[in-house]
Amino acid sequence: MVQEYITREAPDIEARKLGLIDTAKALTEQGYTLPDFQQAQFSLPQQLAFANALQGIGAYQPFLQQARTATEQGQNLLAGIAQAPTAAQIASYSNPFQQQVIDATMAELDKRGAQASGQLAGQAVQGGVFGGSRYGVQQAELSKNLQDARAQALATLNQQNYQQALQGAQNQLERQRLAGLGIGALGAQFGQLGAQAQSLGAQDVNQLLGIGGLQQQFAQQGLDIARQNQLQQILQPYQQLGFYGDILQGAPSSAQQINIAQSPGGVSPLQAGIGTGIGALSGLAGLRKLGVL
Numbered sequence: 001m002v003q004e005y006i007t008r009e010a011p012d013i014e015a016r017k018l019g020l021i022d023t024a025k026a027l028t029e030q031g032y033t034l035p036d037f038q039q040a041q042f043s044l045p046q047q048l049a050f051a052n053a054l055q056g057i058g059a060y061q062p063f064l065q066q067a068r069t070a071t072e073q074g075q076n077l078l079a080g081i082a083q084a085p086t087a088a089q090i091a092s093y094s095n096p097f098q099q100q101v102i103d104a105t106m107a108e109l110d111k112r113g114a115q116a117s118g119q120l121a122g123q124a125v126q127g128g129v130f131g132g133s134r135y136g137v138q139q140a141e142l143s144k145n146l147q148d149a150r151a152q153a154l155a156t157l158n159q160q161n162y163q164q165a166l167q168g169a170q171n172q173l174e175r176q177r178l179a180g181l182g183i184g185a186l187g188a189q190f191g192q193l194g195a196q197a198q199s200l201g202a203q204d205v206n207q208l209l210g211i212g213g214l215q216q217q218f219a220q221q222g223l224d225i226a227r228q229n230q231l232q233q234i235l236q237p238y239q240q241l242g243f244y245g246d247i248l249q250g251a252p253s254s255a256q257q258i259n260i261a262q263s264p265g266g267v268s269p270l271q272a273g274i275g276t277g278i279g280a281l282s283g284l285a286g287l288r289k290l291g292v293l
Contacts, residue, residue: 017248024241035230040219046212049205056201063194067187074184077176085169093168098161105153113146 009017042050095101120142124135 013248020241020245020248024245027237027241032234034234035227037227038223040216040223043212043215043219045208046216049208049212052201052208053205056198056205059201060194060198063190063197067190067194070183070187070190072187074180074182074187077180077183085166085173089169089172090162090165093165093172095161095164098157102154102157105157106150109146109150109153113142113149116142116146 117139120135120138124138
């Protein structure tokens, strides 16, 4: 017969620890499911930003096409402009009433010539020299002067008409040149409008993303807080159990010695029960190390 002494805690403390072990065992067997992480959905401004960004892709293309068309038209117009107007272009600006002007001018000169010839004849009659050689010389000189005046008037009228037609043709070429330059400048403006539209669209998208990002961030914080609250509720029994276990570990107790008679090689039922309790307390300590308690 072997005599063995076992030191035990006070019955009330031991009972409380054994109850704590039962509670820990029940919680362990019950288990728990951690709440899933949740991600906040895209906010309405973010969705609008995505839609606008998709719609804005290639939105500048129509402006570029218009710019390309206008530039080509301007270049073609400039390429077709001659350095100087052609004879046909000058003739197209000639006064359509030029011949009527010439005829009227010649008629007026003939009228004046006839008047001058009549006066000369009247003077010759009065002087008694009508039909003489002197009268003939004066009459020939008058006729020559009339022909010179007609030729001079005709040249002046034709020169004036040509200069006016030439100026008109040159003005038309200048208008075409300015029109070509203007169309080309319009093409450049179309290109700038396309770039501005693209830039303004990008600014709108960035503003929507900024506002929507703040909203999504706020929503995500709400989801995180809700999960943390759920997790706190799940772990609260384990935390309370750990807190209670810490109190019992530091509680003072009066030790008792028990004399146990044990046959050689055998284990008494009391030892087996105490060993189970000690193992459970070790498991409780393990839970605390894992951070559950």
